[in-house]
Amino acid sequence: MKRAVVLMNLGSPDSTEVKDVRRYLDEFLMDERVIDKPLWFRRLLVKGIIVPFRSPKSAKAYKSIWTEEGSPLLVISRQLQDALDKEIDEPVVLAMRYGNPSPKAAYDSLVAQNPDLEEVILVPLYPHYAMSSYETAVEYAKEQHRTGGYKFKLTTIKPYYDDDTYLHALCESIRPQLEQDYDQILFSYHGVPERHIKKGDITGQHCLQVAGCCDKPSAAHQYCYRHQCWATTKEVARRLNIPDGKWGFSFQSRLGRDPWLQPYTAKRLEELPKEGVKKLLVVCPAFVSDCLETLEEIAEEGKEEFMHAGGESFEMIPCLNVHPLWVGALKKWIGELSSGDKTMELGKMFHERA
Ligand SMILES: C=CC1=C(C)c2cc3[nH]c(cc4nc(cc5[nH]c(cc1n2)c(C)c5CCC(=O)O)C(CCC(=O)O)=C4C)c(C)c3C=C
Ligand SMILES: [Fe+2]
Numbered sequence: 001m002k003r004a005v006v007l008m009n010l011g012s013p014d015s016t017e018v019k020d021v022r023r024y025l026d027e028f029l030m031d032e033r034v035i036d037k038p039l040w041f042r043r044l045l046v047k048g049i050i051v052p053f054r055s056p057k058s059a060k061a062y063k064s065i066w067t068e069e070g071s072p073l074l075v076i077s078r079q080l081q082d083a084l085d086k087e088i089d090e091p092v093v094l095a096m097r098y099g100n101p102s103p104k105a106a107y108d109s110l111v112a113q114n115p116d117l118e119e120v121i122l123v124p125l126y127p128h129y130a131m132s133s134y135e136t137a138v139e140y141a142k143e144q145h146r147t148g149g150y151k152f153k154l155t156t157i158k159p160y161y162d163d164d165t166y167l168h169a170l171c172e173s174i175r176p177q178l179e180q181d182y183d184q185i186l187f188s189y190h191g192v193p194e195r196h197i198k199k200g201d202i203t204g205q206h207c208l209q210v211a212g213c214c215d216k217p218s219a220a221h222q223y224c225y226r227h228q229c230w231a232t233t234k235e236v237a238r239r240l241n242i243p244d245g246k247w248g249f250s251f252q253s254r255l256g257r258d259p260w261l262q263p264y265t266a267k268r269l270e271e272l273p274k275e276g277v278k279k280l281l282v283v284c285p286a287f288v289s290d291c292l293e294t295l296e297e298i299a300e301e302g303k304e305e306f307m308h309a310g311g312e313s314f315e316m317i318p319c320l321n322v323h324p325l326w327v328g329a330l331k332k333w334i335g336e337l338s339s340g341d342k343t344m345e346l347g348k349m350f351h352e353r354a
């Protein structure tokens with residue numbers, strides 16, 4: 001079988017220039033799976049308000065984490081590509097949902113290397129399913145595959161939030177950090193609007209409607225970001241023997257005024273020192289590569305908020321990045337694909353739910 005691998009991440013602006021950040025934010029936030037409002041309203045909100053006001057602020061944030069080789073998200077994703085490429089026979093390329101390189105550019109480079117390519121394995125670099133992350137990335141990659149008229153088959157790795165090999169890699173990346181003295185480890189996930197969770201509920205009556213919904217078995221969990229984040233957290237805490245009370249769960253990066261998943265990380269960072277949590281570890285398992293949201297929002301701003309509120313020490317645990325066990329997990333899944341159990345047909349798409 002002539003196969004190849006595409007690793008797909010979110011994407012970053014081309015530079016920290018306000019004009020590049022503006023173009024990136026415009027593409028990102030005009031995505032109907034991110035800002036799920038009618039087109040006329042989304043245009044008004046994104047192009048008229050969010051992008052003009054946010055771009056200079058975001059450009060400044062990006063400047064504080066940018067490296068000589070570019071955005072950390074892109075640099076680390078490239079390092080992962082290289083590391084995996086060394087481990088497997090299949091060629092590995094990178095694609096981004098927003099900005100460059102696009103899935104089309106990735107497919108074209110693979111076909112140029114091998115015109116007889118039969119299958120491309122798409123690996124979304126998101127462990128959890130969210131309409132605004134995994135779903136939009138996969139749908140975009142599928143659309144570019146369809147419209148490009150490529151001959152190869154596209155096979156997608158499903159969300160791996162509860163996969164044993166992924167959890168093992170995540171636990172082993174955290175374990176050494178637990179040797180230091182700490183009061184709590186906070187699992188902080190990128191947030192999404194509550195509305196997205198309800199929209200994604202294929203039963204129409206479970207998510208955020210039943211008390212303790214994320215702990216009660218439901219078909220909705222296949223597409224429920226909150227359940228999947230919760231499941232990762234509980235399993236990591238169990239495997240690492242972290243006692244209840246020594247771990248916390250929260251959601252970061254809220255945009256706008258609509259209710260997002262709670263508790264909010266920023267609020268918890270202010271409250272924790274008053275609750276006696278002075279020495280804090282933070283881990284962000286929704287991201288497999290360190291990026292603006294971990295390096296700036298948590299490691300810089302979050303640390304400042306926590307210390308200002310009375311915290312004594314704050315340690316950010318790096319994402320999986322190029323951890324050998326993470327590279328090993330990707331290698332294992334790609335090897336296993338012949339059995340077909342890693343593919344996922346996305347269920348109810350956004351336009352069907354609206
Ligand atoms: C983990 C997966 C992600 C989900 C779910 C997600 C949802 C989501 N994001 C925004 C708005 C923004 N996110 C931004 C940055 C950003 N988001 C993710 C991942 C998820 N987002 C990553 C990896 C990054 C970092 C990118 C990088 O270049 O390092 C930004 C841009 C920065 C900023 O201005 O704050 C925005 C905006 C929404 C609205 C949303 C769900 C609806
Ligand atoms: Fe985001």
Ligand SMILES: [Fe+2]
Binds near residue numbers: 207208214227
């Ligand atoms: Fe739930």
